[in-house]
Amino acid sequence: MTQEAGISPDVRERYEPVIGLEVHVQLKTATKIFCSCSTRFGDPANTNTCPVCLGLPGSLPVLNRRALELALRASLALHLQVQARSRFARKNYFYPDLPKGYQISMYELPLATAGWLEIEHEGARKKIGITRLHLEEDAAKNMHEGFADSDRNSYVDYNRGGTPLAEIVSEPDLRSPSEAYAYLNTLKQVLEYAEVSDCNMEEGSLRCDANVSVRKRGTETFGTKAEVKNLNSFRYLQRALEYEIERQIAVLESGGRVSQETRLWSAGEGRTETMRSKEFAHDYRYFPDPDLLPVHVDPAWLGEIGRQMPELPAARRERFVRQYGLSAYDAGVLTAKRELASYFESVVAAGAPAKAAASWMGTELLGRLNDSGRDIQASPVSPAALAALIGRIESGAITGASGKKVFAAMFETGKSAEEIIAAEGLAQIQDAGEIERLCREVIEKNPDNVAKYRAGNEGVFKFFVGQVIRASRGQANPQLVNDTLKRLLQ
Numbered sequence: 001m002t003q004e005a006g007i008s009p010d011v012r013e014r015y016e017p018v019i020g021l022e023v024h025v026q027l028k029t030a031t032k033i034f035c036s037c038s039t040r041f042g043d044p045a046n047t048n049t050c051p052v053c054l055g056l057p058g059s060l061p062v063l064n065r066r067a068l069e070l071a072l073r074a075s076l077a078l079h080l081q082v083q084a085r086s087r088f089a090r091k092n093y094f095y096p097d098l099p100k101g102y103q104i105s106m107y108e109l110p111l112a113t114a115g116w117l118e119i120e121h122e123g124a125r126k127k128i129g130i131t132r133l134h135l136e137e138d139a140a141k142n143m144h145e146g147f148a149d150s151d152r153n154s155y156v157d158y159n160r161g162g163t164p165l166a167e168i169v170s171e172p173d174l175r176s177p178s179e180a181y182a183y184l185n186t187l188k189q190v191l192e193y194a195e196v197s198d199c200n201m202e203e204g205s206l207r208c209d210a211n212v213s214v215r216k217r218g219t220e221t222f223g224t225k226a227e228v229k230n231l232n233s234f235r236y237l238q239r240a241l242e243y244e245i246e247r248q249i250a251v252l253e254s255g256g257r258v259s260q261e262t263r264l265w266s267a268g269e270g271r272t273e274t275m276r277s278k279e280f281a282h283d284y285r286y287f288p289d290p291d292l293l294p295v296h297v298d299p300a301w302l303g304e305i306g307r308q309m310p311e312l313p314a315a316r317r318e319r320f321v322r323q324y325g326l327s328a329y330d331a332g333v334l335t336a337k338r339e340l341a342s343y344f345e346s347v348v349a350a351g352a353p354a355k356a357a358a359s360w361m362g363t364e365l366l367g368r369l370n371d372s373g374r375d376i377q378a379s380p381v382s383p384a385a386l387a388a389l390i391g392r393i394e395s396g397a398i399t400g401a402s403g404k405k406v407f408a409a410m411f412e413t414g415k416s417a418e419e420i421i422a423a424e425g426l427a428q429i430q431d432a433g434e435i436e437r438l439c440r441e442v443i444e445k446n447p448d449n450v451a452k453y454r455a456g457n458e459g460v461f462k463f464f465v466g467q468v469i470r471a472s473r474g475q476a477n478p479q480l481v482n483d484t485l486k487r488l489l490q
Contacts, residue, residue: 090287
């Protein structure tokens with residue numbers, strides 16, 4: 001058992017965590033930030049390189065206009081103030097993944113500052129301040145495993161070196177691991193809607209470092225912070241913060257002092273581990289990059305970027321409630337991903353009532369997609385096909401129960417609702433004579449329940465309805481069944 005595991009809830013409650021996140025977002029460009037090499041993921045190692053991203057003598061960087069445009073779009077989406085003048089600097093340190101011996105980033109003059117992002121946490125909304133957004137190039141990838149001589153040597157893949165990143169630094173406004181989770185999830189959603197990044201954490205398109213400290217509740221002074229790295233999933237972020245908060249509380253409770261350091265999250269061990277001291281970590285000897293001109297953003301161009309901004313998730317949620325009459329919960333589910341929201345609107349555009357479309361998507365479609373490990377783009381049921389099925393149910397051609405069977409077959413086979421209804425003989429029974437025959441058979445087989453009903457036990461009526469629907473394999477018109485049973489049982 002670890003020392004942290006012994007902390008009681010009472011002791012934990014005496015301390016308040018203070019958390020800030022530094023998020024690195026890979027911008028959705030075809031080429032790198034300062035050269036024309038491809039940013040395509042998964043290519044053979046060291047095939048997307050050139051003298052510029054390898055830092056060879058005599059090569060000169062040229063800023064990728066598309067990368068700047070996407071960074072400006074992200075800035076506007078996060079309510080940041082774009083600076084009239086920003087500048088690239090050289091961040092000097094030595095590591096195998098940095099061929100130049102420095103990283104081109106922004107330091108004292110970032111691209112944008114003083115923004116905010118509103119999150120929803122435990123039923124309440126809260127604005128989290130954003131300190132800055134700046135552009136920088138990514139480092140290469142060190143590879144320590146997977147080779148025959150990995151016990152003796154490490155390798156470097158320079159394909160990723162020079163990939164354009166936007167670093168988004170929050171204020172220390174987060175007060176719990178769950179708030180940090182909500183912030184990162186909301187940030188990811190906004191960036192995806194704004195078409196800034198694909199935010200694929202498995203491919204490294206979204207990476208997060210956390211600065212975390214603890215202080216006694218009611219105090220204003222921040223405690224000594226530790227930076228936690230290697231948080232490459234939402235689950236790891238929350239688990240690492242929970243561990244690190246308890247570790248720091250345990251240090252303070254035992255009379256010790258928290259060290260300012262960088263720590264790595266070890267998923268296998270379920271703990272953070274010391275990586276390096278932070279006492280001199282900021283001595284990067286920054287100085288302006290002499291090969292790159294300062295960045296001046298034309299206000300007219302910035303205005304045009306703002307006018308072309310896609311609808312963001314908060315606005316879309318509000319519109320779904322207002323335009324389609326959905327509940328706030330359903331609107332939240334349907335706008336969790338831009339592609340899901342677009343699918344919903346396509347179903348409605350194809351003729352389905354909005355509330356019925358939301359219901360079928362929220363239960364049948366999303367349930368089956370989750371079970372099969374697919375996302376909405378891979379749905380075997382198109383929006384038009386789902387709208388056609390809902391239309392058959394709304395018109396009374398099939399029952400809701402039959403509709404679920406039809407949808408299951410549509411999802412498995414990709415066939416249309418009409419094909420499946422015809423092949424399975426699932427058309428709704430509308431014939432009054434056939435329904436009366438089914439009702440009489442059920443009544444004759446259950447004389448005891450007939451007596452109970454006629455003695456005033458109206459609750460037993462649902463039993464008769466269920467038996468008739470079952471006898472018809474779910475195809476009998478429910479309204480006709482109700483009317484016929486009431487008449488016969490009188």
